[in-house]
Amino acid sequence: MTAHYDARETREPAAREADLFSRLPEVLRAAIAAPAYAERLRGLDPTDVTSRAALASLPVLRKSDLPALHKASAPFGGFVAAAPGSFARLFTSPGPIFEPEGRQADPWRGARALFAAGFRPDDVVLNTFSYHLTPGGFIFDASARALGCAVIPAGPGNTEQQFELIEAYRPIGYSGTPDFLKILLDAAANSGRDVSSIKRALVSGAAFPPSLQAEIKARGVDAYQAFGTADLGLIAFETEAREGMVVNEDLILEIVKPGTGDPVAPGDVGEIVVTSLDPHHPWIRLALGDLTAALPGASACGRTNMRIKGWMGRADQTTKVKGMFVRPEQIAEIGKRHSELGRLRLVVTRQGEADAMTLKAETATVNDALREDVAASLRAVTKLGGSVDLVGPGVLPNDGKVIADER
Numbered sequence: 117m118t119a120h121y122d123a124r125e126t127r128e129p130a131a132r133e134a135d136l137f138s139r140l141p142e143v144l145r146a147a148i149a150a151p152a153y154a155e156r157l158r159g160l161d162p163t164d165v166t167s168r169a170a171l172a173s174l175p176v177l178r179k180s181d182l183p184a185l186h187k188a189s190a191p192f193g194g195f196v197a198a199a200p201g202s203f204a205r206l207f208t209s210p211g212p213i214f215e216p217e218g219r220q221a222d223p224w225r226g227a228r229a230l231f232a233a234g235f236r237p238d239d240v241v242l243n244t245f246s247y248h249l250t251p252g253g254f255i256f257d258a259s260a261r262a263l264g265c266a267v268i269p270a271g272p273g274n275t276e277q278q279f280e281l282i283e284a285y286r287p288i289g290y291s292g293t294p295d296f297l298k299i300l301l302d303a304a305a306n307s308g309r310d311v312s313s314i315k316r317a318l319v320s321g322a323a324f325p326p327s328l329q330a331e332i333k334a335r336g337v338d339a340y341q342a343f344g345t346a347d348l349g350l351i352a353f354e355t356e357a358r359e360g361m362v363v364n365e366d367l368i369l370e371i372v373k374p375g376t377g378d379p380v381a382p383g384d385v386g387e388i389v390v391t392s393l394d395p396h397h398p399w400i401r402l403a404l405g406d407l408t409a410a411l412p413g414a415s416a417c418g419r420t421n422m423r424i425k426g427w428m429g430r431a432d433q434t435t436k437v438k439g440m441f442v443r444p445e446q447i448a449e450i451g452k453r454h455s456e457l458g459r460l461r462l463v464v465t466r467q468g469e470a471d472a473m474t475l476k477a478e479t480a481t482v483n484d485a486l487r488e489d490v491a492a493s494l495r496a497v498t499k500l501g502g503s504v505d506l507v508g509p510g511v512l513p514n515d516g517k518v519i520a521d522e523r
């Protein structure tokens with residue numbers, strides 16, 4: 117039994133990087149054929165974008181903005197040049213955000229994640245993600261079939277019917293949320309139904325804390341996590357090394373300072389931004405609003421792509437202070453105005469019956485003049501007054517939090 121899905125997973129990182137960025141100009145040309153990208157990338161020469169530094173100069177597209185954009189220009193906000201009829205399936209997610217499924221094999225790039233979780237051709241897989249209007253069920257269905265598995269399209273709920281299917285078909289694999297896997301195992305134990313054929317699982321869509329991981333493992337199921345979205349499919353996945361998640365092939369993943377498109381320092385927590393290399397439906401710097409951090413080195417499993425810690429919270433930390441919104445990009449702007457500053461964190465509290473805010477800033481230069489200058493920038497950028505606390509380098513936690521609302 118092979119340890120990897122294909123040889124691409126174990127390429128030299130430099131070879132992968134060269135491949136991704138040699139293909140990117142073609143994808144950018146395809147993107148610019150769509151009116152919304154043509155406007156956002158006006159004046160861009162795609163042949164100039166052949167490095168991460170060049171890519172980082174392009175604007176990010178925030179997923180949080182997609183519902184309004186899709187409403188204004190249905191169905192895809194002007195970001196897809198291809199007609200809806202050129203896709204295989206058409207979905208919607210709350211917002212609404214409209215998502216098409218391509219006609220190519222494994223359109224959601226999930227077969228690798230299933231393989232890394234121990235799924236193999238001819239396995240029978242119970243897929244409990246929803247098949248109704250949203251793409252979750254079809255993401256894992258198409259991925260399993262691309263791997264050569266047979267799929268039971270169960271969806272969530274209806275545990276009695278699912279028990280009948282499990283006892284008849286004896287699936288070895290499960291795909292769905294970790295919560296529903298526990299519900300299924302609990303219900304089977306309480307009703308005396310046999311679900312012992314299920315030995316491995318790929319879970320996503322909900323938190324999978326260590327306590328639940330241990331419980332699922334103790335009940336005979338080896339479960340792995342995957343991180344994905346309805347827009348992009350599977351972005352990263354766990355492997356047998358159990359050291360973070362390996363980024364999927366054919367994606368360029370960046371980690372940026374929340375509220376900006378600027379890359380973080382290596383190892384710092386930031387927002388996930390993804391560029392996909394599908395010319396039929398490209399995404400250029402889609403900012404997902406999710407936080408993570410890169411792990412150093414290669415995985416012990418032999419896969420050489422970038423590794424991330426997994427989901428670490430939300431990047432959208434916008435809060436309201438004294439009736440006015442304060443956003444992470446405003447805090448980033450203050451940092452740009454003062455090169456002496458490192459990591460920044462705005463702490464919002466209550467003093468008496470009023471909102472108060474303190475900007476904590478790492479710097480090797482601690483003096484009253486800098487404190488006063490930063491306070492002036494804080495007022496100029498946010499239109500609100502606040503105090504400034506200058507601290508030494510490395511004092512603030514590396515958790516991606518730019519605004520901490522402690523009220």
